[in-house]
Amino acid sequence: MNRAQQLEQLKQDLLSRREALTQALAGDLTMLQEMRRGAGDVVDFAADSAAEVLSTQLAQSASRELSNIELALLKMKKNCYGQCEECSQNIAWPRLEALPYAAHCIQCQRMLEELEEEERSYGRPISFPNLGTGSPSFRDSDLV
Numbered sequence: 534m535n536r537a538q539q540l541e542q543l544k545q546d547l548l549s550r551r552e553a554l555t556q557a558l559a560g561d562l563t564m565l566q567e568m569r570r571g572a573g574d575v576v577d578f579a580a581d582s583a584a585e586v587l588s589t590q591l592a593q594s595a596s597r598e599l600s601n602i603e604l605a606l607l608k609m610k611k612n613c614y615g616q617c618e619e620c621s622q623n624i625a626w627p628r629l630e631a632l633p634y635a636a637h638c639i640q641c642q643r644m645l646e647e648l649e650e651e652e653r654s655y656g657r658p659i660s661f662p663n664l665g666t667g668s669p670s671f672r673d674s675d676l677v
């Protein structure tokens with residue numbers, strides 16, 4: 534496989550993952566609505582709200598992944614896929630194969646994780662002026 538074929542393969546993976554997530558999210562909403570309808574019973578209330586919290590968390594992580602996938606697909610379209618958002622170096626191919634919507638190279642990813650770790654231990658955000666400024670902002674209309 535050459536690079537273009539590999540890229541096409543990744544794109545197909547992203548598209549089917551997007552499809553699965555979209556369906557999961559749609560199903561999740563249906564589930565939530567059904568739970569609300571049945572929420573008159575006091576005994577089942579605790580179980581219902583626990584399930585609701587879990588399903589909300591799942592929905593949140595699914596929609597986060599979904600937006601990462603959208604972004605990756607958009608980058609493919611704009612021919613800037615596979616570039617680190619922080620340092621603009623090419624992200625190593627094995628990393629992209631493992632995580633097709635990776636936005637950062639492994640070095641920057643580690644640095645960002647360390648930074649998050651430090652923020653947690655300090656209990657306050659550390660200002661990091663370079664963070665997030667390197668990526669262009671996308672509109673929803675670009676994603677079609």
Ligand SMILES: [Zn+2]
Pocket residue numbers: 617618619620621622637638639640641642
């Ligand atoms: Zn980087």
